[in-house]
Amino acid sequence: MSPPRDANATARHADRLQHQPRFRRVSLRQLLLAASALAVVLALMANAAPAAAAPAPAPASGSGGGGIQMAAMTNRDVEGGVVVDADDEKLYTQTATDCRAACLNASAAGCNLWVFCPSPSGCLSGGTNEYQRDMRRYRQCWLKTDRKPANPSTTWPRPKNSRDQAVGWISGTTDPNATERAPGDTTWNKCACRSDYSADGYRFKGVCAMVQNNYNNPQFTCVVNPDCRNYNFWLNGVMYDGCNDAHQCVAYLDTDLDGKVLNNGEWNYVDAPDDCCNQCANTKQCNTWNWCGDPRGCNGGELYRFRQCWLKAADDPGNPAPKNGGWGNSSGWISGVRQAWIRD
Known part of the structure; x- marks a missing residue:
């Protein structure tokens, strides 16, 4: 016979059985599902940032593309208080459109004017008596502010250089109600060309x-x-x-204007949009020009397009027709018009 059990030992054994964890029988399918869920969780944890990062600023409204008409003026620096000093802040952008977008993003600081150097040969550093371009200015983007005058007939933005001084800069305003007006051409003797x-x-x-x-x-x-x-x-x-050799032309960013092609732009490369504008001024029948201003290329990134200048004759330069579905839809191209060779 087995010896009789101690009553206390029997109670302790029963207590251990009560608190011992119980295991359920798990099927292979359940194990596979659990392993798959665990793998997803681990992948998400691996891709997560170690700390919550500040959200990136949203693109400014009207920064480019989408049928927006972004007008500017070639061969023009503008007066205004400096919001961002490109020398101090080392502000360089790829294109004039990017510079304009930077001004929109700095609108809280008062920016409503932008000045960009698109020429690899550089731009004039400033001053009416300077004629040597500074190559260090290439792709510099200056952000400025200036109060728009109440009188709509007053010239604004205010040009910093004379209209026959080749400075290389292209500039514009982010004010949606502003109208860019190119001044009339001047002669060798500083006389103005007849208005009509x-x-x-x-x-x-x-x-x-x-x-x-x-x-x-x-x-x-x-x-x-x-x-x-x-x-x-x-x-x-x-x-x-x-005719004077330097001109100021109204230009449209990220736009390819239509017209009858007058030259072989595949072999015509110039350093700046004002150079392309000047070629148009010196070419019979030309009233529209297109220049590729993106060093990353135009027409979907075709690098060899950079600095190409195409000269065209539009049927009505007073109402230019953009290609590729409208304004702002031809990334990298800068186009302009001249009120010349208008058919009666």
């Missing part, structure tokens, strides 16, 4: 043109008003003078 005239069967509005090309007059001419005392010559009762 006809020649060679076309109309011209304040611009120079290659009206004639012979030994009796300069190749590129400007019809001037009677108050111009330094005109170069008379022709059939009309006063003419030679």
Whole structure:
């Protein structure tokens, strides 16, 4: 016979059985599901940031693309209080559109003007007597602020350089109600081209043109008003003078304007949009130009497009027609118009 159990020992054994963890029988399918869920959790933990990062700033409204008309002016620096000093802050952007977007993002600091150097040859550092471009300015983006005048006829933004001074900068405003107006071209003698005239069967509005090309007059001419005392010559009762080499043109960012192609842009490379504008001014029939200003390429990243200049003749330069579905839909291209060679 077995010896009788101690009553206390029996109670302790029963207590251990009561508090011992019980295991359920788990099927293979349940094990596989649990392993899969654990793998997902571990992957999420591996990709998670170690600390909660501050959210990135959202793109500013109207920063580019999507049918937005982003007007600017070639060959122009502008007056204004400096919001971001590109020298001090080392602010460089890839394109003029990016510089404009930087101004929109700094609107809380008062930015409503931007100035960008698109030329690999650099831009003038400043001052009316400087003529040597500084290559260190290439892709600099200056952000400025200036109060818009109440009188809509007042020129604004205020140009810092004279219109016949080739500075290399392109500038614009983020004010949605502002209108960019290119000043009329000037002659060698600083006379203004007549605001509206006809020649060679076309109309011209304040611009120079290659009206004639012979030994009796300069190749590129400007019809001037009677108050111009330094005109170069008379022709059939009309006063003419030679064209200046530098011009200011209204330009549209991320836009490729349509028109009849006048040159082979595949082999025509210039350093800045104002150079392309000047080529258009010196080419008969030209009233529209396109320049690729993105060092990463245009037409979907085609690198060889950078600095290409295409000259075109639009049917109505007063109402330019953008390609690729509208304004702001041709990333990298900068296009401009000249009120020249307008068909009557």
